[in-house]
Amino acid sequence: MSTHSAVAPASSLKAYPAFWRYWVTRLASAFGFQVISVAVGWQVYDLTGDPLTLGLIGLAQFIPSVLLALPAGHVADQFHRRNIVLVTQSCQWLALVALVGGSWFELLDEQLILLLVFIIGVFKAFEFPALKSMLPALVPDEVLPRALAMDSSGIQMASIAGPALGGLLYIGGPVVAYGLAAGLYFISLIGLFGLRYHHKVPKKQPMNLNNLFAGVRFIRARPVILGVISLDLFAVLLGGATALLPIFAKDILHTGPWGLGLLRAAPAVGALLMSFWLARHSLERNVGKIMFASVAGFGVATLVFALSTDLILSLIALFALGAFDMVSMVIRGALVQLETPDEMRGRVTAVNSIFINTSNQLGEFESGMLAAAFGAVGSAVIGGVGTLVVVAAWMWMFPVIRQRQKLKE
Incomplete structure (x- = not known):
């Protein structure tokens, strides 16, 4: 049940500033992730010339997204969701800083890049259920479909323009592309710090098979x-x-x-x-x-x-x-x-x-x-x-x- 359900909801999303702060953070991090995807693929292929490494990039993201999904869902229901997103995005930001520094000092090889991509994938897996579960608490139930549609519009914009932006930035080198992605993630973190979100954290339950498959x-x-x-x-x-x-x-x-x-x-x-x-x-x-x-x-x-x-x-x-x-x-x-x-x-x-x-x-x-x-x-x-x-x-x-x-x- 939405925390707004006790009052008569306004029909327009303009009445819910918390939603727009959430939307901006989603847009910034989604754009940043799209830029990362293009830059990593180009840099790895530039270093190796091997198409197999491009497949390994996808695998490094796919494995944690599936294997960690159930533990991530349990964590999202056991801890304050905004704090989970803050921690996970902060860790992704640190991995981006490592990509910036490694590119600047020419320390990166394909193994280290794949490791950093895997780390980003791990924290992205824990971020996703917590972030998605926050939205219903930001608007009334009656307005939720509109909020979901607007949320999807931001993801679609990032999917359309993000890769093009990443490719354009990579003309200036991987440091420029990763640097902008890190900046976008930083904007997302600032937005999250100021987001007023209330999550009634339940009594802690152990992470056993019974709770994981709940x-x-x-x-x-x-x-x-x-x-x-x-x-x-x-x-x-x-x-x-x-x-x-x-x-x-x-x-x-x-x-x-x-x-x-x-x-x-x-x-x-x-x-x-x-x-x-x-x-x-x-x-x-x-x-x-x-x-x-x-x-x-x-x-x-x-x-x-x-x-x-x-x-x-x-x-x-x-x-x-x-x-x-x-x-x-x-x-x-x-x-x-x-x-x-x-x-x-x-x-x-x-x-x-x-x-x-x-x-x-x-x-x-x-x-x-x-x-x-x-x-x-x-x-x-x-x-x-x-x-x-x-x-x-x-x-x-x-x-x-x-x-x-x-x-x-």
Whole structure:
């Protein structure tokens, strides 16, 4: 329950300055992380010339995000969440300072860079459930969907502009790129210090298997949460057509790197514009049906993209794909947060993050395997049709979601 629930909520996010401070800190750290990702990849490849090391960078981030998710969720529910984020972001900032210093004095090799990336990944794993669980306490329940949409808009902006900024800064060398990323993280830390956030810390519980898997048991016992999280898992698994964009750009749409850049940007632009719309408009009725319709729209957009041989039509399909995905993501996120009591939000968020991180990686792998067997078009068609099948199956298996009228009932 939101700490604001006892008073009549204002409908506009402008009435909640704590949310905007939170949003600025999220935006700053998200931009910083995107800059790091580009700079690290470029520097490691520049040092080694080995594509395998680029894969190791992803592995160094993926392993802690999955293996530490459950302990991180437990910690988020046992300690003051703002303090957890302050500590974890401070440690990431120190790792960035080490990257700056190591680059300046030319002390870095690929092993040390990978170690620092792994350290950042470890603290990022503990930061994520605590940071995500803070948002419901900053706005009333009635305004939470708008806050989630606005929060997503910041992440989308960072995803679109952050890599470009990182590449531009790297022209001046890794010290410049890492230095700006460290500056952005410092801005985030300042914002967090001034954030008024109240978290009623529960009585401490030991970190045993029973408590670590409490989030899993909680989700299994609640059809609404189980349904939306599992729908997200299968939709991401089947919707990995964007991993095949280089093939579509070169072999099907017959465009160059500039066209590939447009194709990569189109889903993010669609998601960004939709997030702005959702931040200003409330979803008042038929939220379950709207969510299913959005996931189905995602599947249809995937099919259109798969069968298109025209660049403009492909861009429109990817734009729609991103917009539909944002609608379903906001509804899913709001349902999970509103159906979960505050003392369980960290552990539930952690379980959800495992599904998201794993399905993203497996979705790209699945698309690649299907493309090898059936071609890129066949892989994308299978993904689009599979998404529609999953929507139909979930509407039948989870009628409580299909019949859901409001986000908060």
